[in-house]
Amino acid sequence: xxxxxxxxxxxxxxxxxxxxxxxxxxxxxxxxxxxxxxxxxxxxxxxxxxxxxxxxxxxxxxxxxxxxxxxxxxxxxxxxxxxxxxxxxxxxxxxxxxxxxxxxxxxxxxxxxxxxxxxxxxxxxxxxxxxxxxxxxxxxxxxxxxxxxxxxxxxxxxxxxxxxxxxxxxxxxxxxxxxxxxxxxxxxxxxxxxxxxxxxxxxxxxxxxxxxxxxxxxxxxxxxxxxxxxxxxxxxxxxxxxxxxxxxxxxxxxxxxxxxxxxxxxxxxxxxxxxxxxxxxxxxxxxxxxxxxxxxxxxxxxxxxxxxxxxxxxxxx
Numbered sequence: 001x002x003x004x005x006x007x008x009x010x011x012x013x014x015x016x017x018x019x020x021x022x023x024x025x026x027x028x029x030x031x032x033x034x035x036x037x038x039x040x041x042x043x044x045x046x047x048x049x050x051x052x053x054x055x056x057x058x059x060x061x062x063x064x065x066x067x068x069x070x071x072x073x074x075x076x077x078x079x080x081x082x083x084x085x086x087x088x089x090x091x092x093x094x095x096x097x098x099x100x101x102x103x104x105x106x107x108x109x110x111x112x113x114x115x116x117x118x119x120x121x122x123x124x125x126x127x128x129x130x131x132x133x134x135x136x137x138x139x140x141x142x143x144x145x146x147x148x149x150x151x152x153x154x155x156x157x158x159x160x161x162x163x164x165x166x167x168x169x170x171x172x173x174x175x176x177x178x179x180x181x182x183x184x185x186x187x188x189x190x191x192x193x194x195x196x197x198x199x200x201x202x203x204x205x206x207x208x209x210x211x212x213x214x215x216x217x218x219x220x221x222x223x224x225x226x227x228x229x230x231x232x233x234x235x236x237x238x239x240x241x242x243x244x245x246x247x248x249x250x251x252x253x254x255x256x257x258x259x260x261x262x263x264x265x266x267x268x269x270x271x272x273x274x275x276x277x278x279x280x281x282x283x284x285x286x287x288x289x290x291x292x293x294x295x296x297x298x299x300x301x302x303x304x305x306x307x308x309x310x311x312x313x314x315x316x317x
Contacts, residue, residue: 010038010039029070030071038062040061043060058101067091070090085169100119100121105118114252129154131152150250162260164187166187176272178268182267183298185261188259191259191307195305200254209238211238261307264295266293267292271287273287
């Protein structure tokens with residue numbers, strides 16, 4: 001039900017920063033700290049079915065972001081015909097959902113059958129929930145008949161929010177030519193990979209080749225029949241193991257990975273026409289550039305996919 005009394009969302013906050021330069025601008029430093037509160041976030045709040053509706057859009061949410069951004073640049077070499085600059089940036093943001101107007105948790109999106117993303121008071125926006133491995137007191141995965149066991153109730157298994165992001169920009173200039181390259185990174189944050197879950201379940205990934213001839217013995221423990229645990233030693237077929245360990249319906253934790261990556265984000269080559277060629281024209285500057293983006297993933301932890309891509313990026317809005 002649309003609420004005629006709904007108000008616009010708004011943000012309040014402050015930031016403070018400092019910019020420093022030295023050695024005739026060959027060394028540059030910028031630091032900014034900020035705190036920002038988003039209020040009156042618009043959410044669908046459940047209402048009595050007697051009203052004829054299941055939910056009503058209301059101003060019910062509040063979320064806080066605090067963070068720091070740092071930029072450091074240096075001109076390493078500078079002459080009449082050649083220069084070399086290095087610029088580094090770093091950003092870290094701490095996010096917390098303060099309130100959802102009495103809602104315990106708000107579903108942001110669904111990935112496949114078992115993984116979900118949530119906004120929950122007291123946690124960072126984008127918690128990943130699903131079904132975790134059953135573990136003993138020592139944290140070892142519990143097996144039964146050769147297959148890992150999963151909890152029957154949901155728990156938080158990760159969060160999409162990265163620990164920090166950063167980038168490195170290298171710029172070269174020789175006479176009228178310039179070359180630039182940008183490398184950026186996201187460190188931390190988690191990814192649920194449906195590609196991995198379905199690929200293991202269906203036997204289409206290279207990881208499923210293991211044990212096809214000999215069977216698979218999972219790494220974990222099983223009951224000793226007396227209330228204790230012994231190392232799992234039950235061999236099951238590769239098909240049965242992958243079906244049981246990576247079932248997208250109830251085996252969420254097996255497909256969650258660290259979303260850290262480092263990418264060669266951009267490479268550009270440019271040429272500026274000499275000023276003499278533009279004299280007497282209405283053109284002051286003219287530059288040709290060739291730019292390529294998203295050229296390579298230099299490092300990642302999640303297999304088979306680009307950590308930035310996704311089957312779904314729903315956030316419920």
